[in-house]
Amino acid sequence: MDKKKKALINFIKQIIPINGTEAEEIANTFHFTKIKKDNLFLKENEISDDYFYLEKGLMRVFLYDLDGNEITMDIFTENNIVFEITSFFNRVKSESNIQALTDCIGYRISYEELNKLFHDKPAFRDFGRAILVKEFIASKKRNYAMINQTAEQRYQHLLTSRPEILKHVPLKFIASYLGVTDSTLSRIRKKK
Amino acid sequence: MDKKKKALINFIKQIIPINGTEAEEIANTFHFTKIKKDNLFLKENEISDDYFYLEKGLMRVFLYDLDGNEITMDIFTENNIVFEITSFFNRVKSESNIQALTDCIGYRISYEELNKLFHDKPAFRDFGRAILVKEFIASKKRNYAMINQTAEQRYQHLLTSRPEILKHVPLKFIASYLGVTDSTLSRIRKKK
DNA sequence: GTTTCTACTTGACAAAAGGCAAGAAAAGAA
DNA sequence: TTCTTTTCTTGCCTTTTGTCAAGTAGAAAC
Numbered sequence: 001m002d003k004k005k006k007a008l009i010n011f012i013k014q015i016i017p018i019n020g021t022e023a024e025e026i027a028n029t030f031h032f033t034k035i036k037k038d039n040l041f042l043k044e045n046e047i048s049d050d051y052f053y054l055e056k057g058l059m060r061v062f063l064y065d066l067d068g069n070e071i072t073m074d075i076f077t078e079n080n081i082v083f084e085i086t087s088f089f090n091r092v093k094s095e096s097n098i099q100a101l102t103d104c105i106g107y108r109i110s111y112e113e114l115n116k117l118f119h120d121k122p123a124f125r126d127f128g129r130a131i132l133v134k135e136f137i138a139s140k141k142r143n144y145a146m147i148n149q150t151a152e153q154r155y156q157h158l159l160t161s162r163p164e165i166l167k168h169v170p171l172k173f174i175a176s177y178l179g180v181t182d183s184t185l186s187r188i189r190k191k192k
Numbered sequence: 193m194d195k196k197k198k199a200l201i202n203f204i205k206q207i208i209p210i211n212g213t214e215a216e217e218i219a220n221t222f223h224f225t226k227i228k229k230d231n232l233f234l235k236e237n238e239i240s241d242d243y244f245y246l247e248k249g250l251m252r253v254f255l256y257d258l259d260g261n262e263i264t265m266d267i268f269t270e271n272n273i274v275f276e277i278t279s280f281f282n283r284v285k286s287e288s289n290i291q292a293l294t295d296c297i298g299y300r301i302s303y304e305e306l307n308k309l310f311h312d313k314p315a316f317r318d319f320g321r322a323i324l325v326k327e328f329i330a331s332k333k334r335n336y337a338m339i340n341q342t343a344e345q346r347y348q349h350l351l352t353s354r355p356e357i358l359k360h361v362p363l364k365f366i367a368s369y370l371g372v373t374d375s376t377l378s379r380i381r382k383k384k
Numbered sequence: 385g386t387t388t389c390t391a392c393t394t395g396a397c398a399a400a401a402g403g404c405a406a407g408a409a410a411a412g413a414a
Numbered sequence: 415t416t417c418t419t420t421t422c423t424t425g426c427c428t429t430t431t432g433t434c435a436a437g438t439a440g441a442a443a444c
Contacts, residue, residue: 065340073336085332089325118317125310125317132324133281139331140277144265146338147371148257150400171422179339184401186423342430363392376431378393 005030007055008107011079015134016127026124029117030107035059035100041082042098048087049110054080057104058168060177063096072176075101075165081131082106101169151180152188197222199247200299203271207326208319218316221309222299227251227292233274234290240279242300246272249296250360252369255288264368267293267357273323274298293361343372344380 005027012023030053035041041059042048059082061074073096076082087094088111109117117124145154155178159166165174175185197219204215222245227233233251234240251274253266265288268274279286280303301309309316337346347370351358357366367377 071336071340073332073339085325086329089321129281129321129324132321132328133277136324136328136331137278139328139335140265143331143334143338144263146335147265147368148263170420176339181402182422183403183424190423362390373432374392375394375433382393
């Protein structure tokens with residue numbers, strides 16, 4: 001038993017009903033991982049092999065648009081699973097990068113290990129599905145916000161729902177995540 | 193063996209590698225369903241119990257914003273799985289409605305039947321996951337388009353990638369799906 | 385046929401957001 | 415500390431999109 005995996009064990013228990021022993025066995029398949037600030041956890045054109053529980057820190061997903069501009073598509077905060085769904089599950093080259101915005105620690109498993117867990121621990125299948133569903137719902141909410149809210153409303157929502165992002169992430173990344181330019185976000189922020 | 197389920201069988205085979213017999217057995221768990229134009233396949237505040245393969249027709253997902261306006265969040269075309277992920281998988285009341293935009297036919301199963309299939313046909317688990325991943329990717333692409341493209345670019349893309357929508361769906365639904373007002377879409381369309 | 389909807393268009397003006405460039409402020413490096 | 419780089423702000427002007435309201439076109443109802 002690895003005492004240090006407590007956060008991961010609690011996270012698993014929070015997602016699915018499972019007894020302590022089994023949650024521990026699952027957690028013990030995961031490997032401790034550190035990522036230094038600014039380092040890339042996933043590079044574009046690589047096939048992602050990381051299903052990663054982020055215990056501490058912040059990460060972002062970004063890619064380049066047709067003009068070569070960086071677009072921040074997602075920002076992950078602690079106590080979440082971080083992975084590039086397309087590349088990881090479809091075993092194709094990633095179009096996006098995942099970068100640590102602060103020093104990060106957490107636990108990872110490979111595609112093979114994940115599938116072995118699905119096989120060995122049927123309860124864990126529900127975990128896998130629940131994570132997919134959870135992230136999918138978050139993506140749909142973002143779509144809704146982009147259609148129905150102004151940039152200012154999206155900013156206010158981020159401010160109240162995930163204030164830790166505002167504290168640690170440069171404005172330009174937040175701006176592109178919210179779908180505006182950094183000038184616009186700077187003006188929005190000034191208003192308040 | 194039900195000859196009429198050929199489209200569904202082919203769809204399953206297209207998503208996962210599977211032999212004909214097993215694909216047929218899976219397909220035979222599904223129930224033929226018709227939905228008349230304009231009818232609601234799912235009503236808000238109901239718990240969705242439909243995992244639906246749409247063989248022919250068009251459907252849309254919509255909900256009401258805070259001002260009571262209808263927002264079309266998604267449009268489904270034929271040869272796709274239609275379901276409200278949050279309500280169906282989390283067994284909670286749906287916040288959105290699903291409506292037939294034309295007369296529709298297809299095959300449905302319930303949540304219970306789906307889970308039974310996952311249990312009885314391990315290969316079908318990959319199908320379930322592949323569908324989730326497929327829809328998730330589509331949602332992420334929509335997010336990207338909303339952040340990086342103008343309404344006109346989004347319209348042009350829809351025009352070339354899914355022209356059947358333009359033919360059969362009223363402009364106001366397409367407009368809200370693209371994240372613009374119907375006036376704006378009308379002007380965009382005029383340009384070309 | 386006429387009426388009644390609904391779908392769509394269009395004009396005039398307002399609001400939201402972007403582009404660009406200059407400069408201030410803050411954070412890091414030496 | 416000073417220098418350098420990055421981050422953020424701001425002004426000016428343009429583009430995009432929204433709002434509201436009036437009007438047309440077409441389909442469906444009577």
